[in-house]
Amino acid sequence: MRKNTFIKLILGGTLAFSAYADLSAQTTGTWMLDNYAYGYRINPSYMPERGYMGIAIGSLNLSLSSDLGLDNLLFPTSDGLVTGFNKNVSPEEFLSGMKELNQLNFNLNENLLGIGFRGKKGGFTTIEMNLRADVGANLPKDLFAMLKEGSNGTYDLSRTKVSASAYAEIAVGYSRALGSRLTVGARVKALAGLSNARMEILSASARSDADAISLQLDARIKAAAPYLKYGTKASEYQEGVNDVIDMESFEFDKTQLKPSGYGLAMDLGATFKPVKDLEVGISLNDIGAILWQYNIQGKTDADVIYSGEKVSIKEDSEDQVGSEMESAVDALSHLSEFREVKDKASTLEMLPLNLNASVKYRMPFYRRLSVGALASYTNRIGYNSFEVRGAAAVTPVNWFSLTANAGASSYGAVSGAAMSINIASFNLWAAVDSYLGKTAHWTSDNGNFRVAYPVSSFDICASFGINKYFGKRASPFKDRQSLSKAEKKELRKSKRQ
Numbered sequence: 001m002r003k004n005t006f007i008k009l010i011l012g013g014t015l016a017f018s019a020y021a022d023l024s025a026q027t028t029g030t031w032m033l034d035n036y037a038y039g040y041r042i043n044p045s046y047m048p049e050r051g052y053m054g055i056a057i058g059s060l061n062l063s064l065s066s067d068l069g070l071d072n073l074l075f076p077t078s079d080g081l082v083t084g085f086n087k088n089v090s091p092e093e094f095l096s097g098m099k100e101l102n103q104l105n106f107n108l109n110e111n112l113l114g115i116g117f118r119g120k121k122g123g124f125t126t127i128e129m130n131l132r133a134d135v136g137a138n139l140p141k142d143l144f145a146m147l148k149e150g151s152n153g154t155y156d157l158s159r160t161k162v163s164a165s166a167y168a169e170i171a172v173g174y175s176r177a178l179g180s181r182l183t184v185g186a187r188v189k190a191l192a193g194l195s196n197a198r199m200e201i202l203s204a205s206a207r208s209d210a211d212a213i214s215l216q217l218d219a220r221i222k223a224a225a226p227y228l229k230y231g232t233k234a235s236e237y238q239e240g241v242n243d244v245i246d247m248e249s250f251e252f253d254k255t256q257l258k259p260s261g262y263g264l265a266m267d268l269g270a271t272f273k274p275v276k277d278l279e280v281g282i283s284l285n286d287i288g289a290i291l292w293q294y295n296i297q298g299k300t301d302a303d304v305i306y307s308g309e310k311v312s313i314k315e316d317s318e319d320q321v322g323s324e325m326e327s328a329v330d331a332l333s334h335l336s337e338f339r340e341v342k343d344k345a346s347t348l349e350m351l352p353l354n355l356n357a358s359v360k361y362r363m364p365f366y367r368r369l370s371v372g373a374l375a376s377y378t379n380r381i382g383y384n385s386f387e388v389r390g391a392a393a394v395t396p397v398n399w400f401s402l403t404a405n406a407g408a409s410s411y412g413a414v415s416g417a418a419m420s421i422n423i424a425s426f427n428l429w430a431a432v433d434s435y436l437g438k439t440a441h442w443t444s445d446n447g448n449f450r451v452a453y454p455v456s457s458f459d460i461c462a463s464f465g466i467n468k469y470f471g472k473r474a475s476p477f478k479d480r481q482s483l484s485k486a487e488k489k490e491l492r493k494s495k496r497q
Contacts, residue, residue, distance in 0.1 A: 030403070030418045030420075030429065030431045030463065031043075031358065031374055031391075032360065032370065032372055032374075032391045032392070032393040032403040032405070032418075033393060033401050033403050033418055033419075033420050033429065033431075034049070034368075034393065034395040034401040034420070034476055034477075035049065035395065035398075035399070035400075035401045035420040035421075035422055035427060035429070036048075036401070036418075036420050036427075036429055037050075037052040037054070037058075037114075037116060037427065037465075037467050037469075038059050038111075038465070040124075040126060040173055040175060040185060040187070040269075041059075041267075041285075042283065042285075042356055042358070042374070043185070043269035043270075043271065043281045043282070043283040043356060043358065044173050044175060044185035044186055044187045044267045044268065044269040044283060044285075045175045045183045045184050045185030045269040045270050045271045045281065045283070046175065046183075046185070046269070046271065046281075047118075047124040047175050047177075047183070047185075047474070048116050048124065048126075049473050049474050049475070049476065050469045050470065050471050050472070050473045050474070051115075051116055051117040051118060051469065051470045051471035052114070052115070052116050052427065052467045052468065052469050052470070053114065053115045053116075053467065053468045053470070054111055054113070054114040054115075054465060054466065054467040054468070055112075055113055055114075056112060056113075057111075057464075057465060057466055058111040058113070058114045058465050058466065058467050059109075059110070059111035059114065059463065059465040060109075060110050060111070060463060060464060060465060061107070061108070061109040061110070061461070061462075061463040062107070062108055062461070062462055062463070063105075063106070063107040063108075063460065063461040063462075064105070064106050064107075064460050064461075065103075065104070065105050065385075065460070066102070066103065066104045066105070067098075067099050067102040067103050067104070068098070068102050068104065068139070071097060072084070072097050072098055072102075075088075075089045075093065075094070077089065084144070084148065085147065085148060091145065091148050094144070094148055095141060095144060095145055095148070098141045098144065099141065100140065100141050101138055101139070101140050101141070101159055102138070102139045102140070102141065103136070103137065103138055103139075104135075104136065104137040104139070105134075105135070105136045105137075106133075106134070106135040106136075107132075107133070107134050107135075108131070108132065108133040108134075109130060109131075109132050110130060110131045110132075111128060111129075111130050111465070112129045112130060112131055113128065113129040114126070114127070114128040114129070114467075115127050115128075117470075117471065118471060118474075121176075122176065122177060123174055123175065123176035124174070124175050124176075125172070125173065125174050126171070126172070126173040126174075126187070127170075127171070127172050127173075128169070128170070128171045128172075128173075129168070129169070129170050129171075130168070130169040130170075130171065131166070131168055131169075132166070132167055132168075132169055133164075133165065133166040133167075134163075134164070134165050134166075134352065135163070135164045135165075136161075136162075136163050136164075137161065137162045137163070138159055138160060138161040138162075139160060140156065140157060140158075140159050140160055142155035142156050142157055143155075143157055143160055154205060155205065156204070156205060157201050157204035157205070157217075158201055158202065158203045158204050158205075159201070160199075160200070160201040160204070161198075161199070161200045161201070162198070162199045162200075163196075163197065163198045163199075164195070164196070164197050164198075165193070165195065165196040165197075165290075166193075166194040166195050166196075167191050167192060167193045167194055167261070167263070167290060168191070168192045168194060169189050169190070169191055169192075169265075170189065170190045171187050171188070171189040171190075172187065172188055172189075173185060173186065173187035173188075173267070174186060174187075175269075180273070181272060181273045181274070182270065182271070182272050182273075183270065183271045183272075184269070184270045185267075185268075185269050185270070186266065186267065186268050186269070187266065187267040188264070188265075188266055189264065189265040189266065189267075189288065190263075190264060191261075191262065191263035191264065191265060191288070191290050192259040192261075192262060193224060193259055193260045193261025193262065193263070193290050193292055193293075194259065194260065195223070195224060195225045195260055196223065196224040196225075196260060196261065196290075196292045196294075196349075197221075197222070197223040197224075197225070198220075198221065198222055198223075199219065199220070199221045200219065200220050200221075201217065201218070201219040202218045202219060202220065203216075203217075203218045204216065204217045204218065204219065217300055218299075218300070219299070219300050219338070220297075220298070220299050221245075221296075221297070221298045221299075221338050222294045222296060222297045222298070222345065222347075223294060223295070223296040223297075224260035224261055224292040224293055224294045224295065224296075225260055225295065225296065226256045226257075226258055226260055226293070226295050227252055227253050227254065227256045227257045227258075228250055228251070228252065228253065228295075228296065229249075229250070229251045229252075229253045230245060230246060230249045230250045230251070230296065231246045231249035232244055232245060232246055232340055233246040233249075235337055235339075236337065241339065243339050243340045244337050244338065244339055244340070245296075245298045245338045245339070245340050260292060260293055260295075261290045261291055261292035261293055262290065262291055263288060263289050263290030263291055263351075264288050264289075265286050265287060265288025265289070265351055266287045266288055267283065267284070267285040267286065267287070268283065268284050268287070269281065269282065269283030269284070269285075269356075270282060270283075276364070277361055277362040277363070277364055277367075278359070278360075278361050279358075279359070279360045279361075279362075280358070280359050281356070281357070281358040281359075281360075282356070282357050282358075283355070283356045284353070284354070284355055284356075285353070285354040285355075285356070286351040286352060286353055286354055287351075287353065288350070288351055289348050289349055289350045289351060290348075290349055290351070291346055291347070291348050292346065292347050292348075292349060293344065293345075293346055294344065294345045294346070294347060295344055297340070297341035297343070297344075297345060298338025298339060298340055298341060299338060299339055299341055300337055300338050300339060352378055352379060353378070353379045354376065354377070354378050354379075355376065355377045355378075356374060356375070356376050357374070357375045358372060358373065358374045358375070359372055359373050360372035362476070367476075367477045368394060368395045368396060368477055369392070369393070369394050370392070370393050370394075371390075371391070371392045371393075372390070372391055372392075372393075373388070373389065373390045373391070373407075374387075374388070374389050374391065374405075375387070375388045375389075376388075384410075385409065385410040386409065386410055387407065387408075387409040387410070387414065388407045388408055388409075389405045389406065389407035389414065389416075389433075390405060390406060390407055391403055391404065391405035391406075392404060392405075395477070398422070398473075398475075399421060399422040399423070400419070400420070400421055400422070401419065401420040402417070402418075402419045402420075403417065403418050403419075404416070404417045405417070405433070414433060414434065415433070415434070416431065416432055416433030416434060416461075417431070417432060418430065418431030418432075419431075422469070425468060425469045425470065426466060426467070426468055426469065427465075427466070427467045427468075427469050428464075428465075428466050429464065429465055430462075430463070430464040430465075431461075431462070431463050431464070432460075432461070432462045433460075433461045433462075434460040434461065
């Protein structure tokens with residue numbers, strides 16, 4: 001397989017994510033936890049119980065979701081495990097489990113540096129530096145059908161989209177109680193783009209027979225990556241056209257290592273306590289955009305004919321699956337020629353917008369037990385998702401909290417759990433939330449270790465972190481009767497404000 005190919009990087013990476021998605025993990029069910037510092041990320045009005053500081057692994061969140069599972073791409077045959085492109089797998093078997101449009105999303109949010117502290121007047125301030133990345137793809141069923149089928153057929157590829165972006169984020173947040181019932185909060189975030197790449201097929205139709213593919217294509221690629229250099233070459237399909245982007249020529253230029261875009265965003269949230277022990281919250285996160293400076297642009301609007309086998313399988317390959325995936329991606333890369341667009345472009349792109357609504361009730365007979373529900377809606381470019389979860393949390397002792405949740409999402413039923421442990425002045429926490437669909441199990445050679453992994457559509461989220469706590473804890477378990485005299489005085493003072 002040829003190296004340093006822009007198209008192969010995008011399409012190949014997408015197929016690889018889909019094929020080996022069980023190797024990644026994700027998380028998000030911590031919002032009910034006591035002893036948890038980052039609840040303000042769901043709702044910026046939430047106040048941590050104590051001041052905290054985290055470095056590098058204060059909070060690491062990974063999420064991966066896909067309509068495509070292993071059972072859509074890998075098949076057991078008499079020759080061993082092969083991909084759906086193998087001749088021993090019929091087109092009907094290969095395509096039967098796919099949706100007309102298949103989505104893939106990967107997200108990363110790593111807290112490089114974070115600190116939170118309570119002010120003298122009761123407000124809570126947070127300061128963070130984060131690294132965030134988002135990869136998404138829309139892959140129509142016809143894309144796989146065109147590569148698989150050797151008989152005559154016409155295919156619509158117009159909804160194919162692949163995107164990837166990464167940016168650094170500096171966020172400053174503040175939350176404050178307004179009286180005894182209402183708490184409000186906001187976070188302002190300065191964004192520095194690291195890279196952004198997009199490929200979108202605006203319109204495309206392909207006609208295939210046993211020997212060739214005739215393709216009518218209108219597609220665009222663009223990338224904001226000033227540290228990448230490339231060259232051009234002559235077209236393989238159009239005589240006299242010499243400005244085709246050479247996908248083999250991309251090189252890293254360390255002298256141009258700088259941000260590729262800048263932006264601003266904001267989170268807004270509020271919580272309201274209509275009655276004792278009941279809390280209702282609402283928040284709107286990532287209201288903002290990044291202005292990307294695209295230094296690489298290409299377009300194709302030509303009619304081309306690609307002659308040759310759709311997928312060529314190496315006869316003696318030790319890695320049958322890898323060989324077939326490589327051949328499929330190679331065929332895709334040959335179908336695309338992008339003519340250079342020399343004009344540079346600036347595009348303001350909105351961040352995925354997230355809306356959350358929650359309710360939480362702390363049991364009056366045992367205040368260390370609480371129940372609640374959280375509904376979330378995320379609006380991405382070309383794809384929206386929702387999630388509704390019910391949860392229960394218990395903190396039997398001050399140093400240990402545990403929560404479990406279950407609900408429904410765009411992918412199906414979801415469930416998860418999270419825990420938080422305080423050791424001395426350190427806080428360790430971890431969470432896993434997932435919809436795994438149909439699963440299989442991997443067992444270690446000695447039989448002592450068994451792990452479930454998804455083979456159909458899935459939505460997995462995992463997070464963990466280690467923080468240093470400081471300051472006096474604002475215990476959520478105490479009611480009015482158990483407060484100290486100083487705490488009662490502070491409560492009366494806040495009610496008069």
